[in-house]
Amino acid sequence: MGKFIIILGSSLLIAVISAVGALPALFWGMSLSNYLAVFCILTALQLVVGTLFNYFVDQKTFREMEKVDSANALAEAIQYLPTTCAYCGTANLTKIMLDRDNSFNCEACGEKNAVIIESSTARITMPIMPKAEAAEIFNSLDGDTDG
Numbered sequence: 001m002g003k004f005i006i007i008l009g010s011s012l013l014i015a016v017i018s019a020v021g022a023l024p025a026l027f028w029g030m031s032l033s034n035y036l037a038v039f040c041i042l043t044a045l046q047l048v049v050g051t052l053f054n055y056f057v058d059q060k061t062f063r064e065m066e067k068v069d070s071a072n073a074l075a076e077a078i079q080y081l082p083t084t085c086a087y088c089g090t091a092n093l094t095k096i097m098l099d100r101d102n103s104f105n106c107e108a109c110g111e112k113n114a115v116i117i118e119s120s121t122a123r124i125t126m127p128i129m130p131k132a133e134a135a136e137i138f139n140s141l142d143g144d145t146d147g
């Protein structure tokens with residue numbers, strides 16, 4: 001309903017602007033066909049200008065959404081890791097991004113540290129007994145846990 005009213009209002013506005021804008025053509029030679037021709041030209045012009053305007057507004061909105069998306073992606077790429085200063089051994093919390101060289105200035109001594117990220121691997125182990133059975137055995141050992 002709201003959209004219908006907006007379309008109706010825009011159409012009325014275009015018609016009124018065309019009707020008023022074409023008035024000089026009516027007085028020029030007092031010709032109704034002149035008036036109607038100018039009315040049609042003005043209506044077409046407004047439709048073209050309106051379409052172009054909407055197109056550029058859409059493009060601008062799209063570009064701004066893309067900017068927000070890339071800012072969000074950047075924010076998601078930042079991780080915080082506990083690090084230890086290589087100079088004084090103080091614990092720091094450091095912003096890390098995997099796709100670039102990372103460094104930080106120590107909060108205690110102010111020295112610049114490079115952050116080296118290492119990875120390690122392990123085999124995935126399978127439990128030898130089902131979880132429920134393991135829990136039962138674990139619970140039956142209650143009281144012997146201080147040994």
Ligand SMILES: [Zn+2]
Pocket residue numbers: 085086087088089090106107108109110111
């Ligand atoms: Zn330090």
